[in-house]
Amino acid sequence: MKAIGQFTITNICDVVASETAPENPYVGQLWVDTSASPPETKIWNGAEWVVQNDIETLRTTISILTTKSAELQSTIDGLNSYVGTMTETIETVSDNLGNEHQTVLEMQAQMSQLQQTIDGLTVQVTNQYAGGLNFIQNSAGLNGISDDWVKTGTVTVDTSTDTQNNTTSDSCFVLGASSTLKQTVTGLVTGQSYAFSLRAKKTGSSYSSYIRVQYNGNKYAYFFNQTTTFGWQDFSLVIDDITDSTVVFYIYNRIASLYVSDIMMVEGPTVHNWTPAPNEIYTNEVKIDKHGIAVSNAASSQRTVITNTEFAGYYNDEVIFTLNKDETQTKKTTVDGELTVGKTKFVPMSTASEGLNIVILD
Template sequence: MRAVAQFTITNLCDVVTSDTAPENPYVGQLWVNTATVPPETMVWDGLGWVLQNNLEELRETVSTHTTRFGEFQSSIDGMNSYVSSLTETVQTLEGDLSGEQEKVLEMQAQVSELQHSVDGLSVTMQEQFAGGINYVRNSAGLNGITDDWTITGTVSTDSSTDVQSNTTSDSCFVLGDTSTLTQVITGVVPGAYSISVRAKKTGASYTSYFYAQYNGNKYAYLFNTTSTFGWTEFSAVIPDVVDGTITVYAYNRLATLYVSDIILAEGTAVHKWTPAPNEIYTTEVKIDRRGIEVSNADSGQRTVITNQEFSGYYNEEKIFTLNKDETITKKTTVDGELTVGKTKFVPMPTASEGLNIVILD
């Protein structure tokens, strides 16, 4: 008996070219899809037809990389040019460096000499301006004769042209015949102090003097003379203060003694006059530990605010003052309505019509 069989040979490498997908595809089958322009080669992956290669995307990628490479090449060319220029600059700088080094060495030598000079100046300035706070209150009479001072005899203040031309403060105390001016300063820290004063003496034959008493019974005289003298600055250094109290004392016998710009300051250097802390004196404003006084020389008005009074003056006459819960005044002008308790006083449009009195509810 003879057996007969039929075989079908399939070429797995066959590529189907058509505008429709092949039926019953097998995994790995290729199909050139002519329905697209240009045709696309597809492959069956068991689930669907997948584009075998994306040539257009590859072309775009290659084109992009080509462009970037060209830009990179341009940057390299620019950098080469810049490096060449920089090399020339460095070579020029190297040529000048030796000369600059010599200049630097010269400058270092000058700085060294200057440093020595600055060190000397620092020491000098420290000695010249150490301290500076004036311990003497109302030290030139700018606030009149206050209770900072104890006086005997006749003592007044003066701010005449002669005084302004010869003092820093533009004011002074004036001691008459057999008069004294004393201030006791407390709270002084032990150490060295300087004291100075500007003074003028107009009479001879009798003694006038100015001193600082410290450490109980020690004295530092700034002047003690019978002779007359014009405006002169006197000073003294007290190197060994151990007591917290220093007394400033001025005495005059006969004629007149002018005393101004008194300053007691810490340190051995003599200082230019400044007022004590918390004291401000200008032409029309005075501020010290008592309070504030504001004046107007042209109008003769003056307002005083202290811990004892709040008052207004006109030509030394007290016009108004605050007394506990009431205000005392000599004259009052009301421009408009005036209400007193439950009563209101309303002026009529014209003075001839009088005053309208309204009783409030």
């Protein structure tokens, strides 16, 4: 007995073209929808038919891109215009700089003429310092080791080339081994800040040297406290909480030499460049401070001193004349002409060999 069967072969790659969607579609099946004009090719994604090669979408995208391209071109045109304006501005600035350069050259020429005028002046003042804000008296030893300072040990003043090259005042204190220098400052405003500064150089090691400010009774602020050596350096500190109107500035050196100069103390929190204290004026040969006036002549080794305790003339360190109450004391006196003492007049003759006439006055 023969068995007879029948089967149908379906090409799953067939594209269905119809006005209605195929029934029971499988994922990926293609359908040409002939109901649309022009016909649209669609694919089944498992949930719905999706148009392939959507011309309208492409057209929309192309339209958007065209609009963006036009906007970009407009932006580029605006940038080109801005660059052109900037170029004109730069050219204008360059022209102005050229004019300014010419002005600077003219000013330099005028400065040169002014410098030549200054160089031609016959009056010259050098190394002159006028007092300012400084609370420290004789703050660089320009008036020697005055009684503004209390010292122990060996303390001298140095004005060597090294000191002049490294200080504003051209002068400094030099503390030898186991030496101290102290100054007490009174009359400060409580509740105010004070700034301190100085320059120093330490030449000996192994032992400590220090500089400090004692304030508010028993508080200390140190500029430095060290054993190692150092070259000329600036040191400064600010004390904000002053509650006592008195401070003590103290320098201590243990061994070798400690150089200290340009000591400055000012009211306020800002460190200032060095100046002498108020009422202190120092030039090369004139010194004026609260003690009085000293006028010297280095070439002749002469010095005249006027203070509240002394009116005297010196040759080197020897007193030649001095005012002592109601009399003037002199070591040597030369009179060129007549000399009257009381009622007696001494008249030199025309020649020295003829001697001297003594005349008794009525």
